[in-house]
Amino acid sequence: MRRILITGGAGFIGANFVHYWRRTYPADHVVVLDSLTYAGNLANLQEAQGQPNFRFIRGDIRDYELVRNLLIEERLDTIVHFAAESHVDRSILGPDAFVETNIVGTHTLLKAAKSAWLDRGPAGAPSPHRFHQVSTDEVFGSLSPVAPPFTEETPYAPNSPYAASKAAADHLVRAYHQTYGLEVTISNCSNNYGPYQFPEKLIPLVLVNILEGRPLPIYGDGRNIRDWLYVEDHCRGIDCILQQGRVGECYAIGGDNEKSNIEIVELVCRLVDEKMASSATLRPRFPRAPAASGRSAKELITYVKDRPGHDRRYAIDGRKIKQALGFTAAESFATGIVKTIDWYLANEIWWRQVMDGSYRQWIDSQYGPRAESAVVSPRG
Ligand code: NAD
Ligand code: TYD
Numbered sequence: 001m002r003r004i005l006i007t008g009g010a011g012f013i014g015a016n017f018v019h020y021w022r023r024t025y026p027a028d029h030v031v032v033l034d035s036l037t038y039a040g041n042l043a044n045l046q047e048a049q050g051q052p053n054f055r056f057i058r059g060d061i062r063d064y065e066l067v068r069n070l071l072i073e074e075r076l077d078t079i080v081h082f083a084a085e086s087h088v089d090r091s092i093l094g095p096d097a098f099v100e101t102n103i104v105g106t107h108t109l110l111k112a113a114k115s116a117w118l119d120r121g122p123a124g125a126p127s128p129h130r131f132h133q134v135s136t137d138e139v140f141g142s143l144s145p146v147a148p149p150f151t152e153e154t155p156y157a158p159n160s161p162y163a164a165s166k167a168a169a170d171h172l173v174r175a176y177h178q179t180y181g182l183e184v185t186i187s188n189c190s191n192n193y194g195p196y197q198f199p200e201k202l203i204p205l206v207l208v209n210i211l212e213g214r215p216l217p218i219y220g221d222g223r224n225i226r227d228w229l230y231v232e233d234h235c236r237g238i239d240c241i242l243q244q245g246r247v248g249e250c251y252a253i254g255g256d257n258e259k260s261n262i263e264i265v266e267l268v269c270r271l272v273d274e275k276m277a278s279s280a281t282l283r284p285r286f287p288r289a290p291a292a293s294g295r296s297a298k299e300l301i302t303y304v305k306d307r308p309g310h311d312r313r314y315a316i317d318g319r320k321i322k323q324a325l326g327f328t329a330a331e332s333f334a335t336g337i338v339k340t341i342d343w344y345l346a347n348e349i350w351w352r353q354v355m356d357g358s359y360r361q362w363i364d365s366q367y368g369p370r371a372e373s374a375v376v377s378p379r380g
Pocket of ligand 1: 007008009010011012013014033034035036037038039040041059060061062081082083084085086087101105134135136137166188189190191192193198
């Protein structure tokens with residue numbers, strides 16, 4: 001039985017991981033640490049709140065004392081570290097928060113883990129322990145259209161402040177293993193999609209913009225390529241690494257599913273058009289969607305100025321995690337994208353609240369506007 005700290009567990013992948021983990025290992029003790037930035041949402045954890053073996057703490061990963069005390073008091077033996085600033089466009093506009101959370105925050109977690117797990121001697125420390133760093137394929141930089149996909153051996157060449165901050169964090173994780181013997185693993189995953197993704201990332205942004213009849217901004221020529229993985233498959237990949245991965249190793253996780261941005265956007269347009277055409281209840285719910293008046297969502301596609309330093313292509317060679325740990329993605333893109341669209345259609349209140357600021361107001365009314373380290377627990 002594990003006692004696991006999930007940082008960033010109120011965000012997109014973290015929340016999916018919390019649900020996955022609680023379903024798969026119901027006896028495990030799960031603690032979520034999340035500061036609830038704009039991207040963190042307590043509604044994502046509604047199912048888990050108040051349940052036995054689950055605790056939510058609003059706090060910052062840069063708070064060394066908070067993290068160290070948590071590790072010791074809760075006797076935690078595993079950290080799965082999702083907490084991050086995660087949006088490339090925001091990193092271009094304001095890189096400081098990325099340096100603070102992704103680099104300083106990760107280093108603070110590593111220091112706290114070292115202190116709680118290594119420096120207190122065999123009597124105080126859990127054995128084994130694990131620090132799993134959730135990283136991205138963006139640390140490897142950009143591929144040409146014909147280049148072989150990224151592997152675990154690809155040299156780091158990050159291009160955005162986001163990617164650079166994740167790369168720096170990965171190096172610190174590696175260094176804590178090499179220098180101090182902290183038991184770490186790292187995963188470098190491709191683009192995720194699925195439920196609870198904040199509607200600033202391509203797929204949910206396009207989806208809600210179609211429903212609202214707003215333009216669908218395509219950066220540059222729309223031919224940039226990403227490798228898309230359904231979020232639950234990412235969670236399963238991390239699970240495989242925690243169970244069977246070798247300490248000190250990195251694993252690349254991909255979906256074997258390279259698609260250009262324009263392909264993705266046109267597919268989402270077509271699927272939403274078809275759903276609206278066949279559903280008499282959707283048309284009055286979303287009257288501004290082109291399909292509500294018999295038109296195609298594709299008319300909303302708008303080519304805009306390219307993102308600075310926009311990486312052309314990401315692709316993952318997933319042979320290591322497949323051969324060593326038996327992992328392959330279970331969800332096809334064809335089924336995953338339909339599940340995702342259905343989730344957003346069924347959870348209109350969720351995306352409206354995160355977009356119109358009412359969720360933010362509610363959080364501030366519960367915690368005070370900048371109560372970054374307030375602690376909330378069902379146990380009081
Ligand atoms: P997200 O932005 O949806 O969620 C991030 C979470 O971290 C939020 O809940 C936020 O409140 C929390 N957080 C931010 N700063 C914090 C701090 N200082 N202290 C405590 N909590 C803080 O991100 P995501 O898309 O779920 O990504 C999760 C992780 O997975 C990130 O590390 C990201 O780099 C990595 N990743 C993401 C993708 C993807 O496609 N989204 C792909 C590969 C890897
Ligand atoms: P995004 O979801 O931001 O993920 P990442 O930058 O981490 O890959 O973007 C995915 C791709 O979609 C990326 O090539 C940028 C592009 N994109 C657009 O063309 N328009 C948009 O409005 C957004 C958000 C992204």
